Amino acid sequence: MLIKRNPIKRSPMNNEHKSSDIIHAVVVAAGKGERSGLALPKQFQSIAGKPLVRHSVEQFLLHERIAKLWIVIGPDQGHLLSSALEGLQDFEIVDGGDTRQQSVLNGLLSIEKSGGCDQVLIHDAARPFLDHAMIDLLCITLQTSEGAIPVLPVVDTIIEDDENLLGATLNRDLLRRVQTPQAFQFDMLLAAHKMRRQNTNATDDAQLFQAVGHQVALVEGDEKLRKYTVPDDFTEQMNMTVTRTGMGFDVHQLGLGKELWLGGVQIDHEKGLIGHSDADVLLHALTDALLGTVGGGDIGDHFPPSDPQWKNASSDKFVKFAVEFISRKGASINNVDMTLMCEAPKIKPYREAICRNIAGLLNIPPSHVSVKATTTEGLGFTGRREGIAAQAIATISMAGELK
Numbered sequence: 001m002l003i004k005r006n007p008i009k010r011s012p013m014n015n016e017h018k019s020s021d022i023i024h025a026v027v028v029a030a031g032k033g034e035r036s037g038l039a040l041p042k043q044f045q046s047i048a049g050k051p052l053v054r055h056s057v058e059q060f061l062l063h064e065r066i067a068k069l070w071i072v073i074g075p076d077q078g079h080l081l082s083s084a085l086e087g088l089q090d091f092e093i094v095d096g097g098d099t100r101q102q103s104v105l106n107g108l109l110s111i112e113k114s115g116g117c118d119q120v121l122i123h124d125a126a127r128p129f130l131d132h133a134m135i136d137l138l139c140i141t142l143q144t145s146e147g148a149i150p151v152l153p154v155v156d157t158i159i160e161d162d163e164n165l166l167g168a169t170l171n172r173d174l175l176r177r178v179q180t181p182q183a184f185q186f187d188m189l190l191a192a193h194k195m196r197r198q199n200t201n202a203t204d205d206a207q208l209f210q211a212v213g214h215q216v217a218l219v220e221g222d223e224k225l226r227k228y229t230v231p232d233d234f235t236e237q238m239n240m241t242v243t244r245t246g247m248g249f250d251v252h253q254l255g256l257g258k259e260l261w262l263g264g265v266q267i268d269h270e271k272g273l274i275g276h277s278d279a280d281v282l283l284h285a286l287t288d289a290l291l292g293t294v295g296g297g298d299i300g301d302h303f304p305p306s307d308p309q310w311k312n313a314s315s316d317k318f319v320k321f322a323v324e325f326i327s328r329k330g331a332s333i334n335n336v337d338m339t340l341m342c343e344a345p346k347i348k349p350y351r352e353a354i355c356r357n358i359a360g361l362l363n364i365p366p367s368h369v370s371v372k373a374t375t376t377e378g379l380g381f382t383g384r385r386e387g388i389a390a391q392a393i394a395t396i397s398m399a400g401e402l403k
């Protein structure tokens with residue numbers, strides 16, 4: 001039975017909901033990617049702006065239910081992984097084996113050695129476009145199941161090849177395509193793997209789990225979670241990213257006795273901007289532009305000015321929040337462009353420092369960040385030096401449409 005993408009009740013385990021369960025995730029990335037025909041093992045190939053393995057790793061690292069992430073890699077892949085995951089932290093690296101099954105077992109044994117966990121999600125690095133909705137669905141299903149896997153229906157007619165002649169036609173209504181992550185009660189999966197060590201033909205963990213007598217619930221899979229395997233997956237997919245833009249605008253009043261912060265850089269000026277936070281008008285416009293790329297509301301929705309905790313807050317917090325918000329949707333930032341409107345101070349001497357600081361906040365190269373400034377020819381509130389205005393635009397890439 002296929003389960004819709006909303007929580008379901010089934011109870012082979014009679015378990016009560018335990019949100020305190022400790023859930024670990026294992027990403028297996030120790031393969032050679034031979035069928036892909038690529039020079040590089042496919043998990044390190046760049047897709048939609050980042051290495052394949054980085055997409056799912058980011059989703060697990062950002063998900064609050066995942067207590068620890070284990071990444072299994074092959075011999076001599078350490079340097080490839082470090083460059084693929086540059087800037088990320090809080091994961092453990094495990095040596096893989098000759099088969100996928102062995103790689104998973106190595107991951108499970110490392111978890112066991114570290115003290116174990118309650119439940120575990122096993123995921124192929126070769127399926128980059130994992131989202132939080134899928135992780136949520138699997139975690140919820142596990143509360144009442146021994147195991148849970150995402151599956152999709154089969155749309156083509158499926159036949160057996162009888163030595164190049166048409167063999168039997170299978171009943172596709174009964175067939176499903178199986179994906180990862182696959183989610184299990186940890187102790188049960190570890191025992192299943194240990195018991196079936198010699199069976200090296202299993203292409204996934206659910207088969208082993210079922211072979212030792214456990215039940216696996218089916219949940220509705222996601223077409224975006226398809227596995228990258230053959231050369232066509234890479235050429236065709238490279239062109240399948242969607243580009244989105246967002247814009248932001250902000251104004252703050254200038255006043256005496258205040259520090260002036262623009263783009264996270266302190267500027268030498270006789271006046272500073274007045275606001276609830278540090279009033280960094282440029283970072284506020286940028287935050288709104290970033291949120292706008294994914295329809296994420298505006299800065300005031302997430303950080304209400306009425307909330308005392310944001311009093312004098314450093315505005316890089318708002319930008320970092322927006323960056324994480326976008327990442328959770330599986331998108332990556334391409335570039336940002338900003339314009340400051342003020343008669344004074346002169347922005348040019350600070351421009352490079354501002355670009356470098358913003359690039360660091362967004363985790364993109366400084367060449368992808370542009371900051372410009374203009375006067376308004378003495379006109380309006382900016383012309384009268386009463387305040388500073390800022391505009392920002394941001395562009396992101398993501399695989400497929402926003403959900």
Ligand code: CTP
Nearest residue numbers: 028029030031032033034035098099103125126
């Ligand atoms: N995998 C692994 N250890 C292995 C073999 C595979 O961790 N010894 C991982 C792969 O890195 C991949 C996942 O298992 O994320 C699914 O395997 P597959 O798609 O077959 O990847 P590869 O084995 O790398 O590809 P190929 O079979 O074409 O060589």
Ligand code: MG
Nearest residue numbers: 031032033100
């Ligand atoms: Mg393989």
